Each structure stands twice: as C-alpha cells, then as structure tokens.
Amino acid sequence: MAMSERRRLTADALWEADDAVRALDEGLRAHGIALPSLGVDPLSCAMVDPRPLIELGRCNLATARQLVELLGRCPK
Secondary structure (H helix, E strand, C coil), X not given: CCHHHHHHHHXXXXXXXXXXXXXXXXXXXXXXXXXXXXXXXXXHHCCCCCCCCEECCCCCHHHHHHHHHHHHHCCC
C-alpha cells in the first residue's frame, strides 16, 4: 500500500473516531450525562494500521447510576 493511501486511511479512521466521540457526547449530554474523559485513545492510533478505540474514561458514582438508569429505559 502506498504511503499516501495509508495516510488517507489513517486520517479517515481518526475522523470517524472523532465523529463517534462527538455523537456519543451529544447523545449522553442530551440525557444530562457528561463523561469528562471521553475521547479517542491516542495509543490505539499510534500503530502503522491504526484501529482507534474510544476511551470512555472514568466517572463518578452518580454518573454511573445515571448511565445504568438510562440503559434500563432502552429496549433490548
């Protein structure tokens, strides 16, 4: 694979990961939930063939309970 093609694929993967983080953040905030550490895990992007992971991070007990309540309202 040519270097320019690899760079494009890397940029696409990072853009998609950033977009997923924004969408998740907006969706959670719409329900009054904020995850302050939400973001793209930089180590997962450091490989030659990056496979970005979303870091949900840490949250306090009240936020964890809000997430549990929200998930409990969702259909399975």
